[in-house]
Amino acid sequence: MKAWMRWMLWGVGGVLLLSAGAVAWGVMRSDQRLARKITQPAYELAVPGGDTALARGRYLFASRGCAECHGPDGAGRPFIDEPGGGLYARSPNISPGPGSVTATYTPADWERTVRHGIKPDGRPLLIMPSEDYSRLTDADVGALVAYVRSLAPAAGGPAEFRLPLPVRVLYGFGVIPDAAEKIDHALPPSQPVPEGVTVEHGRYVAQMCIGCHGAGMSGGTIPGGPPDWPPSANLTPGDGSVLPRYADTAAFRRAMRTGKRPDGSAISSVMPFQTLRALNDTDLDAIRLYLQTLPPRPAGQR
Ligand code: HEC
């Protein structure tokens, strides 16, 4: 064998060994990251009683994504099942029925899970987008808890995942952050803003879009999403914005409820239309108003 060939073989072998090492390290780190304990002091959350709070809780459960992932009955269900050994995720039972993971939850446990992405034992949640809920007001988290606790007991079990190797490795290396890492835990809870078609209320509701569209709302690759998911759209008025398509409120409402653009083409079903369909006119119109006031960013900057 010629000397240069031998060197090349050594080189290739070395690279392969190094990358196998990196993968093994990433997998080990991902297990450690999932097992890490995060301290978050207990928050005294008031859980309201009464029909108004229950009705608000029911609306939030349907329109903020809880129902789409956990099922309308809260029993938990597979909500991502990519073929060919791709990502699979089954949400846990959060209803008061058999196999519920919330059976011993205190109000402080609910608050920590929903607003901080941290389980009662201090471990991080992995897939649930708590960053979308971290700015929910006390009243809204309280109403959600009141409603979920009032659900009929349904049977279910704990969460189940199948994470493809690249996702585990990228999570291990910290390239894919979990919700607890994205949330600023030191921020005091949001103060309530009156419901109405205003920029402030729009900003409040649009928190549920940031997990996918990014904190700056300019969209891009969704971290941890399967490879066949399209990048999320630019919702700011910057380059590549989709806003010009939604110059009137009716077009925007229709798109969010039907999953169709004004030209009739389908928007990817990665957009959670089952959830968005539940948003009322006030919330949708307020979101649209708020998006128009965002600082323009080029598409894909998250
Ligand atoms: C995108 C899907 C998704 C959405 C939306 C979602 N969840 Fe979850 N939820 C999950 C998954 C998956 C888990 C399992 C924990 C994890 O993510 O690792 C979970 C776990 C939980 C847990 C139990 C945590 C534990 O102790 O193990 C609670 C409570 C919960 N969710 C409540 C809610 C509420 C309330 C909402 C709506 C405000 C909501 N979830 C929205 C997917 C979702």
Ligand code: HEC
């Ligand atoms: C689970 C991830 C996810 C969430 C949550 C989400 N989106 Fe999207 N959104 C996407 C993806 C992916 C696309 C790109 C769809 C495509 O290219 O077909 C998109 C596209 C859009 C579009 C462009 C439609 C068009 O004309 O092409 C609008 C408008 C939009 N989203 C608004 C929102 C708003 C408002 C929210 C919150 C209320 C939201 N999205 C929440 C993933 C999401």
